[in-house]
Amino acid sequence: MIEFVLDGRSRVSTYMQLVLQVKQALRVGLLAPGDQLPRVREVAGSLAINPNTVLKAYRELELEGLAEGRPGVGTFITRTLAGPSLTSQVDLREDLVGWLRKAEAAGLGREDITALIETTMRAVLDGPAREET
Amino acid sequence: MNDVGADMTDTAITTSGLGKRYKRTWALQDCTLHLPTGRIAALVGPNGAGKTTLLHLAVGLLAPDAGSVRVFGQDPYGNTKALAEIGFVAQDNPLYRDFTARELITLGGKLNRNWDAALARTRLSDLGIAPDLAVGKLSGGQRAQVALALALAKRPRLLLLDEPIAALDPLARHEFMQALMGAVAETGTTVLLSSHLLADLERACDYLIVLQTSRVQLSGPVDDLLESHRTLIGPRTEADRIPGVAEVIRVSHTDRQSTLLARVDGTLPTDPAWTVREVTLEDLVLAYLAKADTRATRTAWEVKA
Amino acid sequence: MIWLTWRQHRKQVLYTAIALAVLAAVMLPTGLSMHHVFTDSGLAACLAKVPTTPVISANVNTCGLLSNEFQRQFNGMGFIAILFLILPVLVGLFYGAPLVAREVEHGTHRFVWTQGVSRRRWAATEFGLIGAVALVFATAYSLGVGWWSGPLISNGGRMGQFVFDFEGVVPIAYTLFAVALGVLVGAVSKKVLPAMGITLAGYAVVRVLIEVFARPRYQSPLTASFSVTSNDQFNTPDAWTYSQGIVNGAGKLVQPGAQMTCAGQSGGAGTCGDQLAQQGLGPAPFSNWEKYQPASRFWEFQGIETGIFLALTVILVCLAFRRVRGIS
Numbered sequence: 205m206i207e208f209v210l211d212g213r214s215r216v217s218t219y220m221q222l223v224l225q226v227k228q229a230l231r232v233g234l235l236a237p238g239d240q241l242p243r244v245r246e247v248a249g250s251l252a253i254n255p256n257t258v259l260k261a262y263r264e265l266e267l268e269g270l271a272e273g274r275p276g277v278g279t280f281i282t283r284t285l286a287g288p289s290l291t292s293q294v295d296l297r298e299d300l301v302g303w304l305r306k307a308e309a310a311g312l313g314r315e316d317i318t319a320l321i322e323t324t325m326r327a328v329l330d331g332p333a334r335e336e337t
Numbered sequence: 338m339n340d341v342g343a344d345m346t347d348t349a350i351t352t353s354g355l356g357k358r359y360k361r362t363w364a365l366q367d368c369t370l371h372l373p374t375g376r377i378a379a380l381v382g383p384n385g386a387g388k389t390t391l392l393h394l395a396v397g398l399l400a401p402d403a404g405s406v407r408v409f410g411q412d413p414y415g416n417t418k419a420l421a422e423i424g425f426v427a428q429d430n431p432l433y434r435d436f437t438a439r440e441l442i443t444l445g446g447k448l449n450r451n452w453d454a455a456l457a458r459t460r461l462s463d464l465g466i467a468p469d470l471a472v473g474k475l476s477g478g479q480r481a482q483v484a485l486a487l488a489l490a491k492r493p494r495l496l497l498l499d500e501p502i503a504a505l506d507p508l509a510r511h512e513f514m515q516a517l518m519g520a521v522a523e524t525g526t527t528v529l530l531s532s533h534l535l536a537d538l539e540r541a542c543d544y545l546i547v548l549q550t551s552r553v554q555l556s557g558p559v560d561d562l563l564e565s566h567r568t569l570i571g572p573r574t575e576a577d578r579i580p581g582v583a584e585v586i587r588v589s590h591t592d593r594q595s596t597l598l599a600r601v602d603g604t605l606p607t608d609p610a611w612t613v614r615e616v617t618l619e620d621l622v623l624a625y626l627a628k629a630d631t632r633a634t635r636t637a638w639e640v641k642a
Numbered sequence: 643m644i645w646l647t648w649r650q651h652r653k654q655v656l657y658t659a660i661a662l663a664v665l666a667a668v669m670l671p672t673g674l675s676m677h678h679v680f681t682d683s684g685l686a687a688c689l690a691k692v693p694t695t696p697v698i699s700a701n702v703n704t705c706g707l708l709s710n711e712f713q714r715q716f717n718g719m720g721f722i723a724i725l726f727l728i729l730p731v732l733v734g735l736f737y738g739a740p741l742v743a744r745e746v747e748h749g750t751h752r753f754v755w756t757q758g759v760s761r762r763r764w765a766a767t768e769f770g771l772i773g774a775v776a777l778v779f780a781t782a783y784s785l786g787v788g789w790w791s792g793p794l795i796s797n798g799g800r801m802g803q804f805v806f807d808f809e810g811v812v813p814i815a816y817t818l819f820a821v822a823l824g825v826l827v828g829a830v831s832k833k834v835l836p837a838m839g840i841t842l843a844g845y846a847v848v849r850v851l852i853e854v855f856a857r858p859r860y861q862s863p864l865t866a867s868f869s870v871t872s873n874d875q876f877n878t879p880d881a882w883t884y885s886q887g888i889v890n891g892a893g894k895l896v897q898p899g900a901q902m903t904c905a906g907q908s909g910g911a912g913t914c915g916d917q918l919a920q921q922g923l924g925p926a927p928f929s930n931w932e933k934y935q936p937a938s939r940f941w942e943f944q945g946i947e948t949g950i951f952l953a954l955t956v957i958l959v960c961l962a963f964r965r966v967r968g969i970s
Contacts, residue, residue: 210540218540249519252511253540254377258522396756417758425756431749433650440649447645448757491757 205242206234210251218253222261226270230285241271241279347374349409349495349527350395356403357390364390365551366403372529372544374494376558377521379538380531381622382548388531389428391548392499395529396425408495421450424488424526428499430481434473438466438483445487457490464516478509482516489520496521498530502537514541535622547622549629559618566621569597571611580608587624598624643759643767654736655775662779666786669722673790676716680793685712689796696866696936698877700903709797709879719794726787726808730816731845733776738824739837741768742962746832746969765966769959773821780817787813799880801937803853806882810944815951820845822958829965852950858884860946861939867931870902876930880937888918889931896923901930 206229208222216224229235241262248255262279265271273279307317348371355368365387372378380388393399394406397413397420405412411419432441438461446452461468466479475483481501488496498517502510518541521528529546532538545562547555555562569582573595579585583602588595598620616624680686688705698704745751755761787808800809807813823844828837863884868874870888888897896918919926935943 245519245522248522249515251540252514252518254543255518255522256375256377256543257540393752398752398755415760417760420756421758423756425752427749427752427756429749431753433750433753434748436649444646444649445757447643448754448759450758 205240208242208247208251210253219257219261219264222247222258223264226261226265226281227285230270230281235281237281237283239281241265241281243278347409348372349374349376350406350529351410352391352394352404352406354404355391355394355401355406357394357399358402363551365394365548368404368553370546370553370556372527372546374527375525376544377528377542378530378544378546379535379542380529380546380548381533381535381538382531383533383626386548387551388533388548389499390551392425392497392529392531396420396423396497421491422494424491424493424496426481426484426488426498426501429504430477430484430501432472432480432484432487435471437469437471438475439468441472441483441487442490445490449491451492453490453492456492457486460486460489460516460520464512476509478505478512481505481509481513485513485516485520489524489526492524493526496526496528496530498528500531500533503532503534510537517541535619539618545618545622547625549626552629554625554629555621562621563616563618565600566616567599567601568614568616568620569599569611570614571595571608579611580604586628643763644771646754647768647771651737651772651775658733658736658779662782662786665783669786669790672716672719672722676719676790676793679712679715680796683708683712685709685797686793693877696864696876696878696881696934697868697874700873700875702875702877704875704877704879712793712797716794719791723791723805723808726783726813729783730780730813731820731842733779733817734820734824734841734845735838737772737776738821739828739841740834741772741825741828742966742969743828743832743834743837747834751969761966762963765963769825769962772825773818773959776817776821777814780814784811784813795880799882799937801880801882801935801940801943803857803882806857806940806943807849807853810940812944812947812951815948815955816849818955819848819951819958822955822962823848826958826962826965829962829969832969848954852947856950857943857947860943861935863933863935865931865933867929870904870928870930873903876932878932878934878936881934884933884935886930886932889929890918890923891925891927895931896928902928903930
């Protein structure tokens with residue numbers, strides 16, 4: 205069972221902080237499919253936050269297909285975050301290293317590279333609808 | 338677990354032009370609210386703004402001088418049936434200080450039709466509060482927990498709390514809010530709690546009512562309020578109408594720049610001269626409180642402008 | 643509600659019971675002593691033989707010697723009697739004044755009136771139970787004082803303004819009145835100490851007004867007189883004497899406060915009163931005269947005064963009820 209922590213000074217809303225923490229836990233393997241998320245009552249009672257906020261976070265996870273609520277029992281993780289296989293990740297990483305060297309050679313600094321990546325990501329990933337994997 | 342959408346058609350508290358007068362001054366006036374069930378509402382405003390008056394009207398301790406108040410459709414004044422659905426903790430958690438916690442639970446059972454003594458005992462034992470010590474000897478935080486446990490033992494549909502944590506140290510405050518949130522998660526009780534400090538309530542509340550100088554200045558679900566207000570920073574302007582702005586709540590100028598907190602009308606200002614930022618709850622409350630604040634003008638002090 | 647009222651007041655009731663018990667224990671020896679001396683000295687027997695007419699021959703023994711001896715022996719008891727005058731108002735101060743005032747002063751009214759009981763039920767139970775407790779205590783000390791002062795009264799009567807107040811049933815009425823006054827004042831002032839002060843003052847004022855202005859008028863007083871030449875005396879030691887004096891032949895009071903007797907004077911009965919006639923106070927014959935309420939009217943007067951104070955009590959309680967409804 206994971207435990208949530210809130211950053212009071214973050215501009216990220218409370219429910220989004222919970223969502224992100226679940227995703228991070230999935231990423232590092234603290235949570236796996238079948239694990240139960242803490243009960244709403246426990247989270248609200250330990251963080252002193254509105255129970256509806258917790259419900260909103262869990263609902264968000266359900267919408268993203270990461271979790272499912274079983275009435276009377278609790279909310280459970282249904283799948284992992286990681287999708288693609290390890291080998292394709294290795295290939296992609298190699299490609300990325302090559303591209304970065306090229307960018308460096310072209311004279312782009314760190315911030316230019318970050319900006320370029322972000323604007324391209326936005327255009328490609330958020331632009332026209334992408335296919336479901 | 339309670340479903341957020343379930344009881345939205347019910348309102349917990351409805352007031353219509355509600356007003357209360359003490360001799361010549363109106364402690365509360367023109368108060369019209371519809372607090373939906375299932376919400377945890379914050380009632381904020383400075384001391385003397387009318388928060389306690391509103392809560393006392395809602396719990397039937399006062400009768401209105403104007404307008405009406407209904408709790409779950411009933412008039413709470415002199416109505417013990419309506420009172421059974423309302424749990425109330427007055428300012429400073431008044432309790433009989435020579436009674437022990439155990440005796441107070443017994444008392445509750447004698448005075449209330451629906452009383453869950455076991456619930457109260459469980460809550461207090463979980464918190465480690467001594468049952469046979471006079472509550473006057475408990476710490477302020479423990480007394481607040483006792484008062485809360487007694488209010489919850491009625492199994493009320495509405496909980497009204499008047500500045501429940503104002504006099505508590507930070508740890509006791511946190512523990513009280515933890516206890517309250519946990520209880521609400523279990524029962525889905527609607528809550529209205531007042532405070533003159535917003536910081537304590539920000540994480541807990543999803544509905545906001547701002548009172549200032551005896552009037553409601555702002556009310557509504559927090560999400561909606563945050564969505565409908567923005568901070569705009571741009572070149573100095575005295576313009577009455579800025580595209581996208583429905584109402585300017587607060588504005589300040591330097592010689593070059595104007596900063597406004599405004600209610601927007603859905604179309605965010607697209608003029609690139611304006612930087613648009615989202616507001617925090619605190620920004621919002623401060624702006625509405627400042628808007629209604631009455632201040633003596635410079636001329637009253639005969640100071641040159 | 644009954645549980646609550648008892649739980650709130652149990653310590654106080656206990657202390658009051660103990661205080662009364664202590665008082666009784668202290669008064670018991672003096673009471674017994676007075677009773678014994680009263681009979682043993684023969685005063686009791688003597689008084690029993692005295693006729694009851696208001697005027698009797700001067701030759702009749704009215705037990706003056708024994709009576710004075712008894713009074714001399716128990717001279718200090720009068721001071722203790724003052725204590726009994728205070729008991730009713732003390733109950734009023736400690737049971738009545740804090741009843742509503744303490745709840746409001748501490749804010750606990752906002753707790754207890756938002757549970758499941760209406761204010762009316764709260765008030766009815768609290769006022770009723772406290773009234774009942776006050777009634778019990780008042781009856782107890784009424785009976786006690788009545789017994790203790792028995793010999794003193796047989797000797798000196800109980801119609802007198804001071805003594806009347808702690809005999810019979812009026813102390814019970816005073817107590818209930820004091821409690822009711824305390825409750826109302828507490829409900830109005832909403833603070834315990836000022837309420838106690840005002841209750842004390844109010845009680846004193848009402849009692850004095852009724853005692854000084856109303857009580858003399860409950861019934862028309864009787865008069866008795868006898869000629870200054872006759873060998874008679876007044877025999878109304880236990881009556882409440884309003885005034886005495888000398889009246890002339892026309893019935894006019896010519897020498898207030900004075901008494902005269904010339905039986906057995908030289909010069910014969912005819913010269914008696916000549917001085918008065920010479921002063922133009924005639925016509926003769928002159929008589930000693932007094933206006934008084936007879937001791938036989940004791941219970942009537944008790945009944946009337948009790949009725950007045952009970953009526954006041956009821957009015958005050960009703961006002962207190964209404965006041966409680968309006969408290970925020």
